[in-house]
Structure formats: structure tokens, C-alpha cells
Amino acid sequence: MTELKHPDAVSLRGIRKRYGAVTAVAGVDLTIGSGEVVALLGPNGAGKSTTVDIMLGLRAPDAGRAELFGTRPRAALDAGSVGAVLQTGELIPGARVGELLTAIAALQPHPLPIGQVAATAGVADLLTRRTDRLSGGQTQRVRFALALLGDPSLLVLDEPTAGLDVAARRDFWTSVRGFAAAGRTVLFSTHYLEEADETADRIVLIDQGRVVADGSTTAIRAMAAARNVRCTLPGADPVALADLPGAASVEVHGDAVLVRTTDSDATLRALVAGYPQARDFEVAAAALTDAFLALTRPDAPAEVA
Numbered sequence: 001m002t003e004l005k006h007p008d009a010v011s012l013r014g015i016r017k018r019y020g021a022v023t024a025v026a027g028v029d030l031t032i033g034s035g036e037v038v039a040l041l042g043p044n045g046a047g048k049s050t051t052v053d054i055m056l057g058l059r060a061p062d063a064g065r066a067e068l069f070g071t072r073p074r075a076a077l078d079a080g081s082v083g084a085v086l087q088t089g090e091l092i093p094g095a096r097v098g099e100l101l102t103a104i105a106a107l108q109p110h111p112l113p114i115g116q117v118a119a120t121a122g123v124a125d126l127l128t129r130r131t132d133r134l135s136g137g138q139t140q141r142v143r144f145a146l147a148l149l150g151d152p153s154l155l156v157l158d159e160p161t162a163g164l165d166v167a168a169r170r171d172f173w174t175s176v177r178g179f180a181a182a183g184r185t186v187l188f189s190t191h192y193l194e195e196a197d198e199t200a201d202r203i204v205l206i207d208q209g210r211v212v213a214d215g216s217t218t219a220i221r222a223m224a225a226a227r228n229v230r231c232t233l234p235g236a237d238p239v240a241l242a243d244l245p246g247a248a249s250v251e252v253h254g255d256a257v258l259v260r261t262t263d264s265d266a267t268l269r270a271l272v273a274g275y276p277q278a279r280d281f282e283v284a285a286a287a288l289t290d291a292f293l294a295l296t297r298p299d300a301p302a303e304v305a
């Protein structure tokens, strides 16, 4: 593994970036330790790609500092410590996959054997194929192989499975998990909670250019299963409602009650039994962002307006 000795693979401090009137990144702090597998999860336009580009030294931030293994991103890239699969960039058309891997390996300070990389990335049967005759899933696997050639300690993947079908996605993530199993660091961005859930140890939720939550995948999965139970209940007491089974947080606005719960069946049964005057029941999936906020603010008091 090509590694610069430093405990943190990634360190972002106070990163900000605007494009004209659009604030893409609004102050991101993020530390990723060596060996972590982290998903950067967020909706379209959340600022994931801009954050990744700054992290890799491909874009300059307006403010803040990005370091990989305690050094400038470009120095870490030049040392072969970092491999990346980005959304942009075409494979050289007309080249054979094996030729391309051989050519790029020659540029690396400490290349891995082509056969090993091809096996890890699942491209061993594609080496004689032309790069412009590959399917989307095969193209992504070749790009993944190219990123592995320098034997990186950190792999950065920006929405690597965008546009791939379910089978191609599954194969891709199997290869990534194989890479991560060797104790290397992986950061990937995705829109899909399932991808984050299946592959990452930690999920960082980014929304409107900010980190709005950061937690273990287990904790995030539990919160993603959260439901909102709403009802009309005159004279509701938020403190008493907070004792309902499964209740994570309670909001009371006049007669309107919102209970965020991890067990909506139990909450609803107890609500019906304990509050006969309650009516207009409604149960809905909690928005992921709400779930993350509830997760990261466990001490938040019940809100009353």
C-alpha cells in the first residue's frame, strides 16, 4: 500500500465554495481516519462533488484547508497514496483495456501487478476488449482498476454507480468491499441510502453544502426506519407524550402533535389507548434529513410552540 504516514486519511477544515450566487459548500469540516469506509450521502446539488473535487485538489476552495494524509492533496496524489473514480473523464477510446492499464501503471511510482488489479476490479476478462466497446458497468470497473493501479491507501469514488443497473452496481460494490477489506480507506458519494448502508461503516449526510449528520451506519439505518406519527390532540402535554413507546422526539403546535418514532405501531397503539380524545391519525416515513437531525441532536428538548 502506498501510504504517507499520518493517522488521518482526510482532513477538511472550514471548506467553503461558491459558484457565482450559488453556495455549493458552506463550511465543511470532516476528518476520516485511516481504514474507515465512509459514504458521503446527499441529494442532488448537496455539494458532494464539489467537496470531493476540493478534497482531491482539483478545485481550490474559497476558504478552508484540505489535507490528505497530512499533506496537500496534490502531493498525496503524486505520491500514489490516492486513487479516484470521478464522474467526469473518458477512457482513451480505441485502446485495449490491458494496454491502458499497462500505460497508466508505468506512470505510477509503486504500481501493483496488472493481474492483481484486474482481479480486484473484476476486469480480468476484459483486458483484450476496446475501451469504447464496454458497457457502462464494465467502463466503471475499468476506471476503478485504473484508480487501484498506484496501490492507493485512499480511494475516492464520486457517485461511481450512477446510471448502472442493479446487477452492475452489485458487482461494483463487491469489488469496492474487497479493496476495503484490506484495511484501506474509502470515501464514496452516493444518493442511495442502500449503497451507503451496504458498504460504509460511517455515513456523513450532506445537505445544502453542510454536513447535517455524521454517524455509524447502524445508527443511521435505525433512524432511517423512523416514522412520523401525527394527530390532533387538544391540550397535549409534550413531556407525557415523550414517554410513548418508540418516541424519539415530540413536537406540539397548538392541537397538532408530531411524534417521531422508531416503532410507529407501538406508539400509535399507546396513543389510541392513552388519549381517547386524539383524532386525525397519520403515519408517514420521516424524511431522512429529519431522521439525521434527530439522531445528531439526541438532547434536543421536545419543541412546543
Ligand SMILES: Nc1ncnc2c1ncn2[C@@H]1O[C@H](COP(=O)(O)OP(=O)(O)OP(=O)(O)O)[C@@H](O)[C@H]1O
Pocket (backbone or CB within 6 Å): 019, 022, 023, 024, 025, 042, 043, 044, 045, 046, 047, 048, 049, 050, 051, 191
Ligand atoms: N461549475 C459550476 N458552476 C456553477 N454552479 C455549480 C458548478 N458545479 C456545481 N454547481 C452548483 O453547486 C451546487 C453543488 O453542486 P455539486 O455538484 O457539488 O453537488 P452534488 O451533491 O455532487 O450533486 P449531484 O448529486 O447532483 O452530483 C449545485 O447547486 C450545483 O448546481
